Amino acid sequence: MDSKEFRIRGKEMIDLVADYLENIENRQVLPSVKPGYLKDLIPSEAPAHPDKWEDLVSDIERVIMPGVTHWHSPHFHAYFPTANSYPAICADILSDAIACIGFSWIATPACTELEVVMMDWLARLLNMPEFYLASSGGLGGGVIQGTASESVLVTLLSARNKAIHEAKLEHPEWSDYLIRSKLVAYCSDQSHSSFERATLLAPVKCRKLPCDKKYSLRGETLLNAIENDKKEGLIPFFVCATLGTTSVCSYDNLEELGPICHENNIWLHIDAAYAGSAFICPEFRPYLNGVEFSDSFNFNPHKWLLVNFDCSALWIKNRSFIVDSFNVDPIYLKHEHQNVAPDFRHWQIPLGRRFRSLKLWFVMRIYGATGLQDYIRKHVDLAKYFESLVNKDDRFEIVGEVTLGLVCFRLKQSNELNENLLKIITQDAKIYMVPSKINDIYFLRFAICASSTEKRHVEFAWENILKHTDILLKNNQ
Amino acid sequence: MDSKEFRIRGKEMIDLVADYLENIENRQVLPSVKPGYLKDLIPSEAPAHPDKWEDLVSDIERVIMPGVTHWHSPHFHAYFPTANSYPAICADILSDAIACIGFSWIATPACTELEVVMMDWLARLLNMPEFYLASSGGLGGGVIQGTASESVLVTLLSARNKAIHEAKLEHPEWSDYLIRSKLVAYCSDQSHSSFERATLLAPVKCRKLPCDKKYSLRGETLLNAIENDKKEGLIPFFVCATLGTTSVCSYDNLEELGPICHENNIWLHIDAAYAGSAFICPEFRPYLNGVEFSDSFNFNPHKWLLVNFDCSALWIKNRSFIVDSFNVDPIYLKHEHQNVAPDFRHWQIPLGRRFRSLKLWFVMRIYGATGLQDYIRKHVDLAKYFESLVNKDDRFEIVGEVTLGLVCFRLKQSNELNENLLKIITQDAKIYMVPSKINDIYFLRFAICASSTEKRHVEFAWENILKHTDILLKNNQ
Numbered sequence: 001m002d003s004k005e006f007r008i009r010g011k012e013m014i015d016l017v018a019d020y021l022e023n024i025e026n027r028q029v030l031p032s033v034k035p036g037y038l039k040d041l042i043p044s045e046a047p048a049h050p051d052k053w054e055d056l057v058s059d060i061e062r063v064i065m066p067g068v069t070h071w072h073s074p075h076f077h078a079y080f081p082t083a084n085s086y087p088a089i090c091a092d093i094l095s096d097a098i099a100c101i102g103f104s105w106i107a108t109p110a111c112t113e114l115e116v117v118m119m120d121w122l123a124r125l126l127n128m129p130e131f132y133l134a135s136s137g138g139l140g141g142g143v144i145q146g147t148a149s150e151s152v153l154v155t156l157l158s159a160r161n162k163a164i165h166e167a168k169l170e171h172p173e174w175s176d177y178l179i180r181s182k183l184v185a186y187c188s189d190q191s192h193s194s195f196e197r198a199t200l201l202a203p204v205k206c207r208k209l210p211c212d213k214k215y216s217l218r219g220e221t222l223l224n225a226i227e228n229d230k231k232e233g234l235i236p237f238f239v240c241a242t243l244g245t246t247s248v249c250s251y252d253n254l255e256e257l258g259p260i261c262h263e264n265n266i267w268l269h270i271d272a273a274y275a276g277s278a279f280i281c282p283e284f285r286p287y288l289n290g291v292e293f294s295d296s297f298n299f300n301p302h303k304w305l306l307v308n309f310d311c312s313a314l315w316i317k318n319r320s321f322i323v324d325s326f327n328v329d330p331i332y333l334k335h336e337h338q339n340v341a342p343d344f345r346h347w348q349i350p351l352g353r354r355f356r357s358l359k360l361w362f363v364m365r366i367y368g369a370t371g372l373q374d375y376i377r378k379h380v381d382l383a384k385y386f387e388s389l390v391n392k393d394d395r396f397e398i399v400g401e402v403t404l405g406l407v408c409f410r411l412k413q414s415n416e417l418n419e420n421l422l423k424i425i426t427q428d429a430k431i432y433m434v435p436s437k438i439n440d441i442y443f444l445r446f447a448i449c450a451s452s453t454e455k456r457h458v459e460f461a462w463e464n465i466l467k468h469t470d471i472l473l474k475n476n477q
Numbered sequence: 478m479d480s481k482e483f484r485i486r487g488k489e490m491i492d493l494v495a496d497y498l499e500n501i502e503n504r505q506v507l508p509s510v511k512p513g514y515l516k517d518l519i520p521s522e523a524p525a526h527p528d529k530w531e532d533l534v535s536d537i538e539r540v541i542m543p544g545v546t547h548w549h550s551p552h553f554h555a556y557f558p559t560a561n562s563y564p565a566i567c568a569d570i571l572s573d574a575i576a577c578i579g580f581s582w583i584a585t586p587a588c589t590e591l592e593v594v595m596m597d598w599l600a601r602l603l604n605m606p607e608f609y610l611a612s613s614g615g616l617g618g619g620v621i622q623g624t625a626s627e628s629v630l631v632t633l634l635s636a637r638n639k640a641i642h643e644a645k646l647e648h649p650e651w652s653d654y655l656i657r658s659k660l661v662a663y664c665s666d667q668s669h670s671s672f673e674r675a676t677l678l679a680p681v682k683c684r685k686l687p688c689d690k691k692y693s694l695r696g697e698t699l700l701n702a703i704e705n706d707k708k709e710g711l712i713p714f715f716v717c718a719t720l721g722t723t724s725v726c727s728y729d730n731l732e733e734l735g736p737i738c739h740e741n742n743i744w745l746h747i748d749a750a751y752a753g754s755a756f757i758c759p760e761f762r763p764y765l766n767g768v769e770f771s772d773s774f775n776f777n778p779h780k781w782l783l784v785n786f787d788c789s790a791l792w793i794k795n796r797s798f799i800v801d802s803f804n805v806d807p808i809y810l811k812h813e814h815q816n817v818a819p820d821f822r823h824w825q826i827p828l829g830r831r832f833r834s835l836k837l838w839f840v841m842r843i844y845g846a847t848g849l850q851d852y853i854r855k856h857v858d859l860a861k862y863f864e865s866l867v868n869k870d871d872r873f874e875i876v877g878e879v880t881l882g883l884v885c886f887r888l889k890q891s892n893e894l895n896e897n898l899l900k901i902i903t904q905d906a907k908i909y910m911v912p913s914k915i916n917d918i919y920f921l922r923f924a925i926c927a928s929s930t931e932k933r934h935v936e937f938a939w940e941n942i943l944k945h946t947d948i949l950l951k952n953n954q
Binding site: 002010013015031046049065066098150201350358362 | 493544
């Protein structure tokens with residue numbers, strides 16, 4: 001395909017994409033295919049000679065679409081949202097064309113420098129502490145990671161190295177292995193599984209601490225755990241606090257946890273993967289109070305800020321901890337400017353990196369701060385509307401508090417009945433939700449996800465839930 | 478931006494991209510900007526209200542392009558190639574529109590299933606052992622990772638868990654920490670820095686073993702190291718062999734290393750990040766002989782197989798080792814099919830993942846196997862041509878052997894003079910190369926990178942090198 005043909009095919013693809021997203025509501029949100037469906041639809045090996053473009057395009061509908069879970073259908077209410085916007089798609093097209101690998105400043109200065117400035121733009125939108133901004137001239141700064149899982153792993157590994165270094169100063173006779181065996185990280189029992197996984201990979205001990213009745217980790221609980229571990233001769237070194245948990249969108253108590261971490265020389269990481277985007281609205285910013293105690297902060301613009309995956313924003317208070325942990329510098333990557341501009345390869349697990357800051361630039365400019373705030377507020381309003389519908393029906397109860405775009409609810413009945421309800425809703429496949437469970441209470445999660453979601457889709461979902469509830473309860477009598 | 482406007486803006490972006498790539502040769506390959514150039518060209522915070530699209534587009538040329546190192550210029554000969562093709566860009570547009578997060582089968586069955594089949598297509602193109610193919614019905618299979626760094630880290634962590642498990646069977650009284658302190662991984666002193674970094678992160682001991690005169694790690698060297706470590710009570714558990722080293726594109730001797738790993742129950746990982754793409758040509762496939770001894774194999778279609786970054790292909794002989802190491806399964810990710818289809822989140826560091834197999838599908842179909850082979854062969858021929866030009870000039874010598882698309886060469890003079898030569902070539906910025914150093918011998922690397930590279934660009938580069946050589950040697954007299 002030469003550039004002349006690309007001008008035709010690329011534009012066809014733009015129309016195909018616009019057609020898909022304009023009409024996505026008419027597709028069944030959850031596919032009906034069975035595992036293994038696809039391999040029977042295509043050959044078992046690559047064609048020896050070029051296929052026709054037309055055949056490839058017609059296979060998108062024949063082979064791919066039957067197996068797509070339409071995350072951008074307004075009937076998709078599962079997990080948390082993942083972002084999708086036309087400006088971000090345009091930015092990705094440009095990024096794909098430049099197709100640089102921005103592992104060092106010299107490998108494409110614009111890739112590194114736009115990222116530095118965009119992370120500052122984003123930090124200012126959230127009214128983050130000045131020490132996280134590169135332009136503050138301090139040791140802090142932001143970097144785009146692929147996912148929150150990578151962000152917390154990178155952070156944990158950096159904190160691990162810092163803790164080992166400090167322990168060695170006090171106990172030069174201790175080996176790295178001995179010190180590692182003493183390190184303890186903490187999170188709440190509502191933390192995302194990616195943190196537990198990071199501790200398995202690191203590997204360090206992980207204590208999942210119980211939450212209060214609002215599913216929030218409190219200071220006293222942490223303090224007790226720290227003191228117990230210290231008595232055992234262990235070294236508490238890391239706390240992962242969550243703002244907006246996956247199960248129920250609850251918030252750990254930063255203003256209690258922060259000072260405790262500070263006093264005990266413990267790295268405080270904040271995982272606000274989903275909720276973080278909302279903090280650009282002044283009315284939701286109070287959830288971030290206490291961020292001034294943190295050593296690192298992460299949220300995913302690729303979830304709720306209209307920037308297509310992947311774009312996970314991570315800020316570090318002192319970048320030297322991360323750079324020192326990841327720096328292995330061979331000659332073919334050295335360049336004369338490496339002491340004056342960040343080489344982001346030292347800030348992440350992969351060596352290579354795409355030009356992802358273009359997406360942030362396009363999205364922040366084309367929506368503007370107010371446009372992004374409007375987007376967040378619309379989703380929160382839709383969730384509040386769904387909550388009001390649930391509250392009108394005595395058979396249901398809300399689980400947790402509806403603070404942003406997630407509503408957790410259940411029939412005031414057994415877990416089994418709630419499981420059956422979700423099962424028949426999922427089989428019907430008109431809407432898609434996933435469940436969660438806290439303290440053995442099973443519940444359904446209704447998240448506002450797609451950018452095209454309107455009031456009528458929320459009503460459609462609720463009617464669908466009611467229809468299946470009526471049948472289920474009738475059959476159950 | 479609604480879909481109506483996207484139909485216009487997206488198509489403008491297609492033309493902008495085609496214009497950029499059609500005319501890329503006329504741009505200076507390496508930018509002249511100084512660190513910090515960009516922040517003065519744009520505001521220090523996001524606009525409150527939407528910017529105009531036209532202003533954004535004109536800023537691409539004003540703000541971004543002056544700081545771009547043009548990896549797809551035919552004058553770019555640095556590092557190794559990174560792929561860029563129109564079919565892959567089209568696939569990425571589709572992937573961005575579907576914008577699913579394929580962490581589990583149910584989260585988009587097509588995303589998982591196309592990946593399974595595409596990894597088999599790719600394995601067949603390389604004539605890989607049957608045990609690596611999912612369709613073989615065995616325990617093996619392929620997965621797309623982001624980068625070779627992630628591939629080797631994931632593999633190392635899996636092997637680490639396997640080794641700990643096995644050591645515990647023999648010594649139930651040993652702690653995990655004690656066992657980890659005994660684990661030893663091996664590579665050659667020519668391995669990519671990402672492997673050493675993986676061992677730092679894991680963390681396990683890493684022995685960088687010396688190569689022979691052809692920069693190849695030999696069996697005897699490995700065997701001696703293993704025996705020495707065993708005598709010390711350590712546990713050799715992992716070898717990272719490289720096919721196509723970054724410095725000089727040399728090959729570790731798989732047929733010697735393989736049986737030694739096999740006899741010593743050592744996980745053999747093959748890193749063929751760059752060279753792997755060439756193995757689709759029967760004449761280069763012999764470099765892969767010995768792959769039948771390996772436990773995992775990785776190469777990057779995003780380097781040399783026309784699939785845009787990121788697409789790093791990793792195969793594992795026994796997927797249970799990787800799944801067991803990475804599986805932390807919360808209820809909101811459970812689904813009823815998880816025992817019959819792979820949930821690729823257990824095969825990688827991140828939880829989320831894009832629909833990257835679309836790129837492989839588009840590229841393999843639109844080029845066909847023969848088209849891809851022609852592409853590889855053309856680059857190798859161009860490298861051979863450059864080698865012939867170097868060989869005609871007595872002042873220069875070739876370092877290593879030119880086997881694929883990389884030519885390493887130097888003036889038969891001091892390191893300092895060679896460093897100066899590269900420095901003035903880089904300052905002139907008509908072509909871009911990076912250096913390397915082996916056994917204190919500094920040399921220049923000339924890689925065929927861009928898909929648009931033709932014989933005339935190779936001649937242009939050589940003339941540029943000669944011009945600077947003449948001036949340098951004259952000034953040096």
